[in-house]
Amino acid sequence: MTQFIPSELYFQILQNIPIACVDIAIVAQGSVLLVKRKDPPARDQWWVPGGRVLKGEMMKQTAARKALEEVGIECHVGPIIHTAETIFPDGPGGIAVHSINSCFFLYPVDQNFKPRLDDHHADYRWVNYIPEGLHPYVERCLMGAGLTKEPSKH
Numbered sequence: 338m339t340q341f342i343p344s345e346l347y348f349q350i351l352q353n354i355p356i357a358c359v360d361i362a363i364v365a366q367g368s369v370l371l372v373k374r375k376d377p378p379a380r381d382q383w384w385v386p387g388g389r390v391l392k393g394e395m396m397k398q399t400a401a402r403k404a405l406e407e408v409g410i411e412c413h414v415g416p417i418i419h420t421a422e423t424i425f426p427d428g429p430g431g432i433a434v435h436s437i438n439s440c441f442f443l444y445p446v447d448q449n450f451k452p453r454l455d456d457h458h459a460d461y462r463w464v465n466y467i468p469e470g471l472h473p474y475v476e477r478c479l480m481g482a483g484l485t486k487e488p489s490k491h
Contacts (some may be wrong), residue, residue, distance in 0.1 A: 347429075348432055351428055351429065351432045351434055355435040355437050356389055356436045357390040357436070357437055358387055358437065358439075359387050359388070359396050359400050360387030360438055361386050361387055361400050361404055361440065361443045362418060362440055362443065362479065363385075363386070363404060363443045363444070363445060364443065365444065369465075369484060370408065370461060371385060371461065371475070372385070372386050372408065372454065374458060375457050375458060377427045377429055377434075378428045378429075378434045380427070382471075383468075383470075383475065384475055385440060386403055387400075387407075387438070387440070388406075396417075396439055397441070400443060401414050408454060408458075409452060409454075410445050410450045410452065410453075411446045412443040412445050414441055415444065416442055418478065418481030419477045419480075420437075421477065422435065422438070423472075438474065440478040440481060442481070464479070466487055466488045467479045467480065
């Protein structure tokens with residue numbers, strides 16, 4: 338069983354090594370789910386759900402776990418659609434965060450689900466195109482999920 342790292346040790350890790358993360362582009366009925374982050378890094382920004390890979394956990398397992406934990410939905414995990422590094426100066430405890438992120442394509446078992454957000458997200462929205470003002474990493478995840486910058490015509 339994996340346990341969370343105590344805060345003091347986690348801050349030491351953040352100061353010294355990149356963190357392996359998995360993000361998820363949940364696609365239902367031609368739209369992708371975005372969540373508004375409450376916590377640093379990227380506080381108050383629209384983002385795809387996701388988080389750290391736990392030791393001993395395969396990345397596809399992380400993707401399925403994050404879908405359940407963050408938005409309360411069981412999903413089928415598809416392929417990786419984008420991989421990139423992000424570096425944020427405003428991480429937890431004021432420590433810069435360097436992460437290596439892989440974004441997976443997911444589709445819900447129930448296409449008509451209503452997201453149930455965890456305590457780390459303030460809101461959600463479905464997008465069928467890439468809206469202005471997103472972080473470039475999120476834009477590339479949405480492109481990988483098949484969205485464009487032009488609103489869908491259907």
